Amino acid sequence: MHPPRSHINLGLSLLVGALAVLSLTVGAASLPLAAAWHGLIDGDGIAGLIVREIRLPRTILALLIGGTFGLAGAALQGLLRNPLAEPALFGAPQAAAAGASLMIAFGFAGVTSFAVPLAGIAGALVSIGGLLAIAGRRTSLTVTLLAGLALASFAGAATALILNLAPNPYIALEIAFWLLGSLEDRSSEHVVLILPFLLLSWMLLSLCAPAFRALTLGEDGAASLGVDIARTRILVVVGVALGVGASVAVTGAVGFVGLVAPHLVRRAVGSDPARIMLPAALAGAALLTASDIVVRLVPAATEIKLGVVTALIGVPFFLSMILRERKFLEGVPA
Amino acid sequence: MSDASAKLPVLDAASLSVTIGGRPIVSGVTFALERGSLTALVGPNGAGKTTLLRAIVGLIAAQGEVRIEGRSIKAMSGRARARLLAYLPQGHAFNWPLAAAEIVALGRHPHADPFSRTTDADRQAVSRAIATTGIEAFAARSVLTLSGGERARVALARAVATEAPILLADEPTASLDPRHQLMVMEQLRETARRGGAVLAVMHDLALAARFADRVLVMAQGRLVADAPPQEALSATRIGDVFGVDAIMVEVDGAQVPFMRAPRPA
Numbered sequence: 001m002h003p004p005r006s007h008i009n010l011g012l013s014l015l016v017g018a019l020a021v022l023s024l025t026v027g028a029a030s031l032p033l034a035a036a037w038h039g040l041i042d043g044d045g046i047a048g049l050i051v052r053e054i055r056l057p058r059t060i061l062a063l064l065i066g067g068t069f070g071l072a073g074a075a076l077q078g079l080l081r082n083p084l085a086e087p088a089l090f091g092a093p094q095a096a097a098a099g100a101s102l103m104i105a106f107g108f109a110g111v112t113s114f115a116v117p118l119a120g121i122a123g124a125l126v127s128i129g130g131l132l133a134i135a136g137r138r139t140s141l142t143v144t145l146l147a148g149l150a151l152a153s154f155a156g157a158a159t160a161l162i163l164n165l166a167p168n169p170y171i172a173l174e175i176a177f178w179l180l181g182s183l184e185d186r187s188s189e190h191v192v193l194i195l196p197f198l199l200l201s202w203m204l205l206s207l208c209a210p211a212f213r214a215l216t217l218g219e220d221g222a223a224s225l226g227v228d229i230a231r232t233r234i235l236v237v238v239g240v241a242l243g244v245g246a247s248v249a250v251t252g253a254v255g256f257v258g259l260v261a262p263h264l265v266r267r268a269v270g271s272d273p274a275r276i277m278l279p280a281a282l283a284g285a286a287l288l289t290a291s292d293i294v295v296r297l298v299p300a301a302t303e304i305k306l307g308v309v310t311a312l313i314g315v316p317f318f319l320s321m322i323l324r325e326r327k328f329l330e331g332v333p334a
Numbered sequence: 335m336s337d338a339s340a341k342l343p344v345l346d347a348a349s350l351s352v353t354i355g356g357r358p359i360v361s362g363v364t365f366a367l368e369r370g371s372l373t374a375l376v377g378p379n380g381a382g383k384t385t386l387l388r389a390i391v392g393l394i395a396a397q398g399e400v401r402i403e404g405r406s407i408k409a410m411s412g413r414a415r416a417r418l419l420a421y422l423p424q425g426h427a428f429n430w431p432l433a434a435a436e437i438v439a440l441g442r443h444p445h446a447d448p449f450s451r452t453t454d455a456d457r458q459a460v461s462r463a464i465a466t467t468g469i470e471a472f473a474a475r476s477v478l479t480l481s482g483g484e485r486a487r488v489a490l491a492r493a494v495a496t497e498a499p500i501l502l503a504d505e506p507t508a509s510l511d512p513r514h515q516l517m518v519m520e521q522l523r524e525t526a527r528r529g530g531a532v533l534a535v536m537h538d539l540a541l542a543a544r545f546a547d548r549v550l551v552m553a554q555g556r557l558v559a560d561a562p563p564q565e566a567l568s569a570t571r572i573g574d575v576f577g578v579d580a581i582m583v584e585v586d587g588a589q590v591p592f593m594r595a596p597r598p599a
Contacts, residue, residue: 081429081430082429209450210443210446210450213440213443214440214443215429216428216429216430216432216437216440217423217427217428217429217437217440217492218423218427218429220388220393220421220423221421221423221440223391223392223393223412224391224393224416224419224420224421224423225416225440225441225443225444225496226411226412226413226414226415226416226417226443226444227412227443228412270432271430271431271432272430272432272436273430274450
């Protein structure tokens with residue numbers, strides 16, 4: 001039916017590796033591949049400085065965060081049994097951005113302090129936890145999406161209020177740009193800052209894989225097979241909040257990777273919500289790294305923001321998925 | 335198995351009650367499933383049959399006690415309970431377009447190790463379940479491309495694949511054509527004869543009368559009969575409980591009710 005999963009994962013890993021190498025060679029200063037390679041290995045001279053200090057952290061962050069978004073999207077889709085689930089539709093990045101900007105705007109913490117990802121995680125926790133609490137056990141798609149819309153709007157309003165009340169207009173402007181989502185000028189400090197949270201997030205979400213597969217039979221069917229539904233929901237809420245919250249604290253709002261990545265690999269690996277998790281994470285890493293390369297290649301006076309690119313790709317993609325699933329969404333049995 | 339456990343009922347429920355939103359749905363239901371028996375649970379719509387099944391499986395909070403071979407179900411982990419008690423819910427909805435064989439393999443979830451590797455025992459149980467339910471022909475197809483009847487049989491195969499001694503099935507013959515209704519009933523009886531017990535919610539009283547060893551009749555949350563079919567499904571009781579005039583027809587030596595007309599309300 002489908003090619004072996006190991007082939008797909010190998011293929012995706014090679015793609016991710018190629019994009020990572022490409023990402024190290026792309027930037028304002030044009031460095032040939034060989035020069036970039038020497039810069040990476042021995043760290044000598046300008047090339048070493050550019051590759052090691054600027055492009056390497058940026059590439060690592062794109063891989064880690066893209067992978068996290070892909071995994072978080074696959075996990076939410078598995079829990080809610082719906083291919084249209086995505087953290088950004090539930091207000092998670094928006095709420096994480098609100099939490100993080102509160103910290104920065106009022107000077108509670110420096111941009112590389114642990115308080116920023118923690119505030120981001122808290123924001124994402126409130127939005128995803130709130131969403132699942134409102135949607136309840138019988139997760140109707142309409143209720144879930146409407147609750148997500150309300151939460152995302154509220155998080156947007158909260159961020160606007162923070163910008164509005166920010167004591168320093170320059171900081172407000174800086175946050176407004178940061179909110180657009182970017183990996184520009186991030187350092188290895190950022191990698192160290194969020195890596196523990198991301199690792200924990202991956203671990204929690206991976207633990208849920210067998211439960212996602214059993215949920216194919218619905219909540220009653222899965223529970224009758226011994227799946228602890230309440231525990232699974234908590235693991236997903238905490239796992240997604242840790243991953244998305246920490247990521248957004250570094251990148252600003254970057255959305256829709258969690259929707260697009262699982263969908264792209266579903267055709268190749270099938271719909272099994274457990275088997276799709278690793279390929280979705282790899283596809284997410286590839287997508288975000290590729291988007292971050294595109295951002296640097298587009299000739300513009302000001303760099304186009306990464307979050308703008310993912311939204312420009314993601315939203316039309318989302319619309320096309322809605323069109324394709326329209327019958328299902330209207331409640332007509334397929 | 336020891337002599338003591340052979341004498342115990344495979345499953346018994348004592349004073350089981352469920353209240354939802356202040357309304358009693360199941361009230362003080364007590365019954366036992368004997369080893370090797372197929373029991374039918376019948377009753378009009380809203381009698382509390384599905385709620386009773388869900389309470390036994392532990393999907394909703396209930397007062398009272400459910401025991402498997404004398405051991406309280408509350409003391410078991412979810413997976414330990416699932417290895418002893420398979421549940422086939424109503425409706426057979428599948429949320430992802432997996433292949434039928436992959437759906438059947440979900441029945442092995444309670445047996446999985448922490449790394450959820452598929453063992454030889456799992457593969458054999460899945461093949462047996464596919465063979466006994468006769469779904470080989472479409473085992474490789476996506477469940478979303480199957481007809482309602484085919485899906486119902488895939489769902490049954492999934493429950494059978496767990497190889498739990500007890501099977502609780504909610505309307506296992508709904509949406510099946512006559513031939514497959516008979517095949518599923520035979521399948522359920524065989525499953526029970528293997529040494530476990532099967533409890534099936536049924537709306538077709540004729541099928542219940544022909545295949546069940548015992549019939550539980552529910553009305554308004556209470557058990558109003560717990561007896562062999564000819565006694566539990568007499569024309570008088572069908573009239574009282576279902577509000578239908580029935581005549582009894584003999585089929586293969588069994589007294590089988592045939593529904594003639596609804597009684598005036």
